[in-house]
Amino acid sequence: QSVLTQPPSASGTPGQRVTISCSGSSSNIGRHYVSWYQQLPGTAPKLLIYRDSQRPSGVPDRFSGSKSGTSASLAISGLRSEDEADYFCAAWDGSLTGREVFGGGTKLTVL
Amino acid sequence: QVQLQESGPGLVKPSQTLSLTCTVSGDSFNSGPYRWSWIRQLPGKGLEWIGYIYNNGSTYYNPSLKSRLSMSVDTSKNQFSLRLTSVTAADTAVYHCARGRHAADHYYDNSGAVIDIFLYYFDSWSQGTLVTVSS
Numbered sequence: 749q750s751v752l753t754q755p756p757s758a759s760g761t762p763g764q765r766v767t768i769s770c771s772g773s774s775s776n777i778g779r780h781y782v783s784w785y786q787q788l789p790g791t792a793p794k795l796l797i798y799r800d801s802q803r804p805s806g807v808p809d810r811f812s813g814s815k816s817g818t819s820a821s822l823a824i825s826g827l828r829s830e831d832e833a834d835y836f837c838a839a840w841d842g843s844l845t846g847r848e849v850f851g852g853g854t855k856l857t858v859l
Numbered sequence: 860q861v862q863l864q865e866s867g868p869g870l871v872k873p874s875q876t877l878s879l880t881c882t883v884s885g886d887s888f889n890s891g892p893y894r895w896s897w898i899r900q901l902p903g904k905g906l907e908w909i910g911y912i913y914n915n916g917s918t919y920y921n922p923s924l925k926s927r928l929s930m931s932v933d934t935s936k937n938q939f940s941l942r943l944t945s946v947t948a949a950d951t952a953v954y955h956c957a958r959g960r961h962a963a964d965h966y967y968d969n970s971g972a973v974i975d976i977f978l979y980y981f982d983s984w985s986q987g988t989l990v991t992v993s994s
Binding site: 750779780781783785791792793794795798799804836838840842844845846847848849850851852853 | 904905906907908919921922923955960974976977978979980981982983984985986987
C-alpha cells in the first residue's frame, strides 16, 4: 500500500487534456514539494515535474504540475500516443524519522 | 549527460545478502551535492525509496529497511553500492539507482517557529535490474 494515493488508470484521446491526481497528507504533500515521473514501457523513469510545478529543461510545456493542500495533480494537455506510460508522484514524508514516498502509479492509456 | 548503470547478481538466495553497485558516467561524481539514491520497484506495485549516500559517505536510509541496509561510495571509481542483508522473497524487485537533487526552504509560522519544506527529486535514473530472491 503506497503512502501517496493515485488512481491506477487514466485514459484520454489524442489532443485531449488529462489530469492525474496524487493524494497525501500533511506530513508529505501538505508540507513538502512534489515531483512527478514518467515511465515508458521497459525504460527508466524520467523526471517530469519537480518543486510541485517546475519542469526540467527538455520536458514539453504540455506537462504541468499543481498542488493544493494535501493533493497534487499532473496535467497533460494535447495528449499524444507517446504519452502512454506509467506516471508516479513522490514527496518527502516527515513523519517518523523521514523518508521519500511514492504513489502507486497511474497507467495512462491513449485511446 | 549523466548516466547510471547498476551491476550485480540477478538471483540471490533467501537469507543471503543482496549487493549492487551503480557506476556513474558522463559527470563528475563530486560535481555537486547529490544524493546518490537507490529505489526499487516491487512486482505489480509502486516504487519504494531505499536510501541515499553523499559522496562524503554520509547516508540516510528508509527506516523500514535500515536494520538490514548499508551503502558505500567509491569516489575514485564513480561508484556507489548497496548491501541488503537477510533477504526474503519480499525483496524481489527491480532495483534502480538514481541521482538525487535536494534543497530546503524555510518559513515562519504564526508562532514564529521555523517550518522546513524539503525538495528531493531524482533527475537521472538507471534502467533498473531485476533481483530475484529464490532458492
